[in-house]
Amino acid sequence: MSQVINDDKIPNNVHLADDKKLQRALEAWQPNYINWWKEMGPVGFQEDDVYLRTAISVESDGWANFDYVKMPDYRWGIFLADPVKDRTIACGDDYGKPVWQQVPGEHRNTLRRLIVTQGDTEPASVEQQRLLGQTCPSVYDLRNLFQVNVEEGRHLWAMVFLLHSHFGRDGREEAEALLERRSGDANKPRLLGAFNEPCTDWLSFFMFTFFTDRDGKYQLLALAESAFDPLSRTTRFMLTEEAHHMFVGETGVLRVVDRTSSQMKAHNVEDLDKVRALGLIDLPTMQKYLNLWFTLSLDLFGGEISSNAASYFASGIKGRAKEASHEDHIALNGTYGFDQFKDGKKVHEDVPLRNAMNEVLRDEYVEDCQRGVDKWNRTIAANGIQFQLKLPSRRFHRHVGIYSGMCFDTDGNPIDAATFAAKQDAWLPTDADKAYVKSLQQKPVYDPKQMANWIGAPKQGIKGRPVDFEYVRHEV
Ligand SMILES: [Fe+2]
Numbered sequence: 001m002s003q004v005i006n007d008d009k010i011p012n013n014v015h016l017a018d019d020k021k022l023q024r025a026l027e028a029w030q031p032n033y034i035n036w037w038k039e040m041g042p043v044g045f046q047e048d049d050v051y052l053r054t055a056i057s058v059e060s061d062g063w064a065n066f067d068y069v070k071m072p073d074y075r076w077g078i079f080l081a082d083p084v085k086d087r088t089i090a091c092g093d094d095y096g097k098p099v100w101q102q103v104p105g106e107h108r109n110t111l112r113r114l115i116v117t118q119g120d121t122e123p124a125s126v127e128q129q130r131l132l133g134q135t136c137p138s139v140y141d142l143r144n145l146f147q148v149n150v151e152e153g154r155h156l157w158a159m160v161f162l163l164h165s166h167f168g169r170d171g172r173e174e175a176e177a178l179l180e181r182r183s184g185d186a187n188k189p190r191l192l193g194a195f196n197e198p199c200t201d202w203l204s205f206f207m208f209t210f211f212t213d214r215d216g217k218y219q220l221l222a223l224a225e226s227a228f229d230p231l232s233r234t235t236r237f238m239l240t241e242e243a244h245h246m247f248v249g250e251t252g253v254l255r256v257v258d259r260t261s262s263q264m265k266a267h268n269v270e271d272l273d274k275v276r277a278l279g280l281i282d283l284p285t286m287q288k289y290l291n292l293w294f295t296l297s298l299d300l301f302g303g304e305i306s307s308n309a310a311s312y313f314a315s316g317i318k319g320r321a322k323e324a325s326h327e328d329h330i331a332l333n334g335t336y337g338f339d340q341f342k343d344g345k346k347v348h349e350d351v352p353l354r355n356a357m358n359e360v361l362r363d364e365y366v367e368d369c370q371r372g373v374d375k376w377n378r379t380i381a382a383n384g385i386q387f388q389l390k391l392p393s394r395r396f397h398r399h400v401g402i403y404s405g406m407c408f409d410t411d412g413n414p415i416d417a418a419t420f421a422a423k424q425d426a427w428l429p430t431d432a433d434k435a436y437v438k439s440l441q442q443k444p445v446y447d448p449k450q451m452a453n454w455i456g457a458p459k460q461g462i463k464g465r466p467v468d469f470e471y472v473r474h475e476v
């Protein structure tokens, strides 16, 4: 099953050639996709050879090939993880029954909406990042950006395959619409908030790939538990690629904090102005970017108390991350406690566990984020600087769920709107902060031997190549 047919127009391991109608539909969508890529993908590098990995199999070792390719020629394909023999529904009311190979009529709209929502994030992030190549801190980073971009494109293919193969005409219409919405466009925005935010500097890019791609990881983990088996198999393979995106974010931020803190020590400076005078991104500004992208990403999990989440779980459409690691897969008896704020007063409320499934997923996400933050802090400490980055309270700066519409400080204490307004500039990037970060990223670094001043070099290159390898052959 995992054998890939690579000489087709569309590489795949789903025996596409056996289903002529589906093959024709996808081959008709393909040129529209390429047009979208050329119009909305990375600006200024479409003719360059880029050292990219391409999925060629779903085997855990040797699933990818690394070579130079021009991005519009990337072999975007359809890859599903191998089926799990006799797989049964992982959670909910039908726990233990056989999984679905076709979409049950009663779940058709829900599944389509979930697939479209996931699919919409993939091209959205490519659009958000399309100008970043022109200010890259190194050729190594430039290549990583493009790797993330082409794989988000492939994730769009993954969702479009499901839409075309299981949702008939409405699926095909949704697949077209996925190429028509545009990140940040007031008239035809992408579906989710964080995917309409500008991501036009590299600090935002690293925060995005750390925090927002990690939301993607948790959504994919939950969908990998789906009773709709093709969705489970698709998302399981997407997770393989997703790991690299979060690596780019984690090591990107790490290299910035390492560079800043080591230079602070070397020059014996602590004041923000003096740190900035060295052309570095000061740590308080890093904290503000962290606050912004963490909270935007928290919103992507949806409301804390959600009847939709309960019904996805009940029907087996969406599980928890690594459902098998939980004991009770029915979750009818448990409760989940929240601190709510009513008229400024804290009230504790227990809700049925099924209604809190978004929050259960968010808990695991926050824990995973904390692991990365701890690593960053160890690096700052190892450089002899007293400063700790911190995840803000999940009540802070929320626009979705029970804490939206209220103001909290970064520790989660309720405050009034005037206090929030007065403190906001200390918590979230100001226009001046953004302008400063951008001022460091005016000129791209296209010489493989060089690295921008504000970021440290990575520990190693890609796939055994040296850090200063010519990962992108770009004629200036
Ligand atoms: Fe993705």
Ligand SMILES: [Fe+2]
Residues within 6 Å of the ligand: 152, 213, 216, 242, 245
């Ligand atoms: Fe991603």
